[in-house]
Amino acid sequence: MEKRDEELIQTLLPHDPELRQYYEEHLTLEQQLAEFNRKVYLTPEQDLEKKHLQKRKLYGKDRIKQILDRHRATAGGADVS
Numbered sequence: 004m005e006k007r008d009e010e011l012i013q014t015l016l017p018h019d020p021e022l023r024q025y026y027e028e029h030l031t032l033e034q035q036l037a038e039f040n041r042k043v044y045l046t047p048e049q050d051l052e053k054k055h056l057q058k059r060k061l062y063g064k065d066r067i068k069q070i071l072d073r074h075r076a077t078a079g080g081a082d083v084s
Contacts, residue, residue: 004064011071022070025063032060 004012016023039045039053 004067008068008071011074012067015071015074019070019074022067025066025070029060029063029067032056032063036060 012022012026016026036053036056039049039056042049045053
């Protein structure tokens with residue numbers, strides 16, 4: 004994510020439970036995917052799980068972007084930093 008998105012996320016986390024949920028899941032999924040990426044070989048089941056995690060992470064990232072856009076729109080187009 005962009006630096007300004009990260010800054011806005013940190014500002015909004017205490018006030019937006021939906022954002023906090025998706026952001027925490029995003030961080031967890033990053034850790035899980037990093038574990039898969041450290042392996043030299045993945046079984047077919049592991050490869051399928053990795054793809055599932057990647058899709059969940061992408062969906063969550065899209066939701067985070069939508070939440071940030073919503074906050075920017077309610078702030079009159081200005082960053083809430």
